[in-house]
Amino acid sequence: MQTMNEATVPWLTILIVVPLLGALVLWLVRPLHKAARPFGLAVSLLVLVLAVVAGTQFDYGSAGQQQLTELVPWIPQIGASYALGVNGLGLAMVLLSVFLVPLVILAAWRDQDVAPDGAVVARRQMGFVALVLALEAMMIAIFAARDVFLFYVLFEAMLLPVYFLVGNYGGPRRRTAALKFLLYSLAGGLIMLVGVVALYFQGPGGEDGFLTRNLVGATDMSLATEQWIFVSFLIAFAIKAPMWPVHTWLPDTAQQAPPGASVLLVGVLDKVGTFGMITLLLPLFPRATDWAAPVVIALALVSILYGALLAVGQRDLMRLIAFTSVSHFGFIVLGIFVRDQTALTGAMVYMVAHGVSTAALFLVAGFLVRRGRTQRIDAYGGMQRVVPVLAGTFLVSGLASLALPGLSGFVPEYLVLLGTFNVSVVAGSVAVLGVILAALYILLPYQQIFTGPPAEGLTTTRDLGGRERWVLAPLVVAMLALGLYPAPVIDAVSPVAEELAVEQPSSIDTAMPTTTVDADTSAVAAAEGSGK
Template identity: 80%
Template sequence: MAGMPWLTVLIVVPLAAAALLWLVPPLHRVARPYGIAVSLVELALAVVMTTQFDTAAAGEIQLTEMAAWIPQLGVSYALGINGLGLAMVLLAVFLVPIVLLAAWREQEVVPDGQRVERRQMGFVALVLALEAVVVGVFAARDVFLFYVLFEAMLVPVYFLVGGYGGPRRRTAALKFLLYSLAGGLIMLVGVVALYIVGPGGEQGFLISNLVGSLETSVMGERLLFLAFFIAFAIKAPMWPVHTWLPDTAQQAPAGASVLLVGVLDKVGTFGMIALCLPLFPAASEWAAPVIIGLALVSIIYGGLLAVGQRDIMRLIAFTSVSHFGFIVLGIFIRDQVALTGAMVYMVAHGVSTAALFLVSGFLTRRGGTQEIPAYGGLQKAVPVLAGTFLVSGLASIALPGLSGFVPEYLVLLGTFRVSVVAGVVAVLGVIIAAVYLLLPYQRIFTGPTRDGLADLPDLGLRERWVMAPLVVAMLALGLYPGPVVDAVTPVADGIAVDQPVSIDTADPADQGGSAK
C-alpha cells in the first residue's frame, strides 16, 4: 500500500459518493445511513493512511502525489501533507460522521414525503462534497490548486446555510459568500502576481519551488503577503473582518456550524502557516506586530461580545473569534513553543467547538429557541445534556485535563517568552472565557426549572453516541496530547525564526528567552 495515492482516494471517495447520491433517486430514501457509511469508510481510510505516515519525519511533506494539470500556466495537481496537514485531515474526517449522525432527525418537518427525502439527500450530499474539498485544501501543495479548492469550499457551505438554516438563512448565507468572495478575489490577485515573480515554468505554482525563489522588492513581497493574509484573516475569522461568522452560525444548522467553525475556518490559520510564513518570511516578520495587536483585540473583543449574547449560537461564534485570536497570536509571535501550541489549538478547538454547537443544537431542538433567557433550571430535567454542555465548555476555556489546556498553555508560554505585555493581555482573555462559559451555563441549567421545561427529554441513545466520541477526544487531547504535539512540533521547528518578534520596548533577549 506504500504506492497508493491515499490523498486522492480521500478526495474521490466522498466526492463520488455525493455525486452518486445526487444522481441515483433510489438512494434518496437511504441518504442518512448511506452518508454515515461513506463517512465511516473515509475515516477508516484516513486511519490506514496514518499508518503510512512517518511521524519521525512529520516536518517533511509526505504521501506526495504530483501530475501536470495545466502546464502552460504552471499549474500542477500536487498533494502532500506534513504533521499539521495530517492532523487537519484527521479532524475533518472525524467530525463528518458525527455531524451526519447528529442531523439524523433533521429535515423531517416538511409534510411532503418526497421533499423530505430530497432535503435529507441534499444535506448529506453537500456534507460529503464539502469533506472532499476540505481534504484537498489541507493536502494541496500547489498554490493555484489550493486557491481553486479554497474557493470551491464556498459552494457547499452556501447551500448548507441558505437551504437548511433558520428564518434569516438566505441573508446569512449571502453575507458569508460576499465576505469570502471578497477575500478570494484579493487572494487571486496575489496568486497571479506570485507566478509572475516566481521561477515560472510548468511547475511554477508548486510551493516547494516558490519558497525562497521570489524575485520581488521588499514592497512587492509585503503586498503579496497582504493579498494572502487578508483572505486568510476573513476565513479565520479575525477582528475586524469577523462579522459574517455570528450571523452565519446563528442561522446555520448545528452540523453546518460544526464544519464551518470546527474545520473550514482552520483553513485560514492553516494558510497562514503553510503559505504566508514560508513564502513571505520577511513580510511576515514586518507585519507581525500589527497582526499580534489584531489577535489580542480578537481575544478580548470576542470574549466580551460572547458575554453579552442572548443567542447561544452567536455566543459560541464569538467565543471562536476569541479562540482564533489565540491561534493567530501563536502563529505570528514567531516563537517555536507558541507556534506548536497554535497548531495543537487548531485541533483542540475543532473538537470542543463541535461539541458545543451540537449539544446546543440538541438543546434548542427541544426548547424551540436559541434565546438563552428562555431557559432555566434544566440541570434537573436533562442532566446528561447539562453535563455534556459543561464538559464541552470547560474544554473550550482550557480546564486542565481537557483538550484546550495544553495548546492554550503553550501559546501563553511562548508569548510571555517574547512579550510580557502581549502575554498579560492574552491572560485577560482567559479570565473573560470563564465568564462567557459559566454565565450561560448558570442561566440555562441552574436554579429553579422554568415553567414548561420540566418535561424536556434528556439526550437519547443516538445523541449520546454523537457526543461520546467528542467527549473522549476532549479527554484524550487533555490527558495525552503527545501524539498531536509530536506531529506538529517538527513543523513548528522548520518555520519558527531564530529571533522572535518583539512588541515590547525591551530587548527580546530580556524577555526570558527566544524562539528556537
C-alpha cells in the same frame, strides 16, 4: 519545504474521491434518496477508516516533511499542478475533518423530519448529506494541496457547499446569512487571486511554477512587492479565520446555520485561514511576515478580547459560541505570528483542540434548541434537573473551551501563552485577560440555562437519546485524550513549528516585537499602514 518520495498508493486522492463519488451517487440515484442518511454515514465512516490507514503510512519521525505526496501536471500552461501531500499539521487537519463528518451526519439524523411529506423529507435529507460529503472532499483536498493555484481553487470552491447548507437548511434569516458569508469570502478570495497571479510572475515559473516547494526561497522580489503580495493573502486568510475586524459574517452565519454546518464551518473550514498563514505566509513571505507581525499580533489581541467580551453579552446561544471562536482564533493567530516555536506548536495543537470542543458545543446547543425551539438563553432555566446528561456534556465542552486543565484546550493555550511571554510580556499579559473572560462567557450561560428552577413548559423535556449520546461520546473522549495525553498531536506538529519558527532573543522583551528596516522600507510600511 522538504518533500519525501511520492506515495505508491494515492491515499490522499482516494480520500478525496470517495466522499465526492458518494455525493454524486446520492444526487443521481433517486432510489437512494430515502436511504441518504445511512448511505452518507457509511461513506463517511469508510473515509474515516481509509484516513486512519493512510495515517499508518505516515512517518511521524519526519513529520516536518511533506509525505503521501502526489504530483500530476494539471494546467502546465499556467504552471498549475495537481500536487498533494501532508506534513504533520496537514495530516492532523485531515484526520480532524474525517472524524467530525460522521458525527455531523448522525447528529442531523432527524433534522429534516419536520417537512410536510415523505418526498420532501427524502429530498432534503439527500441534499444535506450530499453537500456534507462534497464539503468533506474539499476539506481533505485543501489541507493536502501543495500547489498555490490548486489551493486557491479549492479555497473558492468550498464556499458553495457551505452556502447551500446555510441557505437551504438554516434558520428564518438563512438566505441573508448565507449571502453575507459568500460575499465576505468571495471578496477575500478575489484579493487573494491578485496575489496568486503576482506570486507566479515573481517565482521561477514553468510548468510547475505554483508548487510551494519551488516557490519557497526561489522568488526574487523586492521587499515592497513581497509585502503587497503578503497582504493580499493575509486579508483572505483573516476573513476566513475569522479575525477582527473582518469577522462579522461569522456570528450571523452561525446563528442561522444548522448545527452540523456550524460544526464544519467553525470547527474545520475556518482553520483554512490559519492553516494558510502557517503553510503559505510564513515560508513564502518571511520578510513580510516579520514586517507585519506587530500589527497582526495587535489585531489578534483585539480579537481575543473583543470576541470574549461580545460572547459575555450575547443572548443568542449560537452567536455566543461564534464569538468565543473569534476569541480562540485570536489565540491561534497570536501563536503563529510571535514566531516562537513553543507558541507556534501551541497554535497548531489549538487548531485541533478547538475543532473538537467547538463541535461539541455546537452539537449540544443544537440538541438543546431542538427541545426548547429557541436559541435565546433567557428562555431556559433549570435544565440540569430535566436533562442532566445534556447539561453535563455542555459543561464539559465549555470547560474544554475555557482551557480547564485535563481537557483539550489547556495544553495548546498554555503553550501559546508561554511562547508569547517568551517574546513579549505585554502581549502575553493582554492575552491572559482572554483566559479570564472565557470563564465568564462559559459559566454564566451555563448558570442561566441549566441551574435554578426549570423553565415553564420545559419540565418534561427528554434527555439525550441513544443516537445523540453516540454523537457526543467520541467528542468527550477526544477532549479528554487531548487534555490528558496530547503528545501524539504535539509530536506531529512540533517539527513543522521547528522549521517555521525564528530564533528568539535570550532575554524576554517587554515590548511588542519589532523589525528593523531601512528608511525606505519604513516609509513603505508607514504608507501601507495608513492605507489600512
